[in-house]
Amino acid sequence: MKNIFKDIKLPFFVLLAFFAFSLWLGFASGMNHPKEARMLFDKLFATFSSLKEVNIIAMFFFIFLNNTLKSFAVVLLGTFFGIVPMVFVAVNGMLIGVMSAVVLAEHGSGYLFAGTIPHGILEVPAFLIASSYGLQLGKRYYLKLKYKEPFKPFLAKVMEKMIRHVVPLFAVASFIETFITMTILRSL
Numbered sequence: 001m002k003n004i005f006k007d008i009k010l011p012f013f014v015l016l017a018f019f020a021f022s023l024w025l026g027f028a029s030g031m032n033h034p035k036e037a038r039m040l041f042d043k044l045f046a047t048f049s050s051l052k053e054v055n056i057i058a059m060f061f062f063i064f065l066n067n068t069l070k071s072f073a074v075v076l077l078g079t080f081f082g083i084v085p086m087v088f089v090a091v092n093g094m095l096i097g098v099m100s101a102v103v104l105a106e107h108g109s110g111y112l113f114a115g116t117i118p119h120g121i122l123e124v125p126a127f128l129i130a131s132s133y134g135l136q137l138g139k140r141y142y143l144k145l146k147y148k149e150p151f152k153p154f155l156a157k158v159m160e161k162m163i164r165h166v167v168p169l170f171a172v173a174s175f176i177e178t179f180i181t182m183t184i185l186r187s188l
Helices: 002-006 009-032 034-053 056-077 083-107 109-147 152-187
Strands: none
Touching (some): 009 109, 034 083, 056 083, 109 152
């Protein structure tokens, strides 16, 4: 873990604070506007309702590929001066906050924690690490444009770190979400 944070400590903690604020903002909005939060919840989960009919292995691969592809997109789109990683973290924080408010109101804290903590403890840091790499890429791209500093070697290094550190986190988080979190929620 030390190698992961060596280069991204500052962006990671900035994004963590930004995520926490967005999460709180989404949660407060969901609690203050429960009808609108429920409508958003229903819209988001209508997209995934067809996945209930998919076998569990396909579900694992869908979750894993979805998270992995989004994280690589966030990293690469970080070249636009780090805007996309910031927006990604803010939107996801707010959505998780709103969804948490709905689940808490309808099912209680036990269900909320059982549905988020087992896989979220790996998934959220993985997205924050990827977004941190995206911020770094934005900074490096700016330095390339302004001072003609090399960019491609840094991009290759970031992609290698993504494959070595972030992809395995998503694999484990997806496994937990598919096989453990879903089982726990069905038993509640």
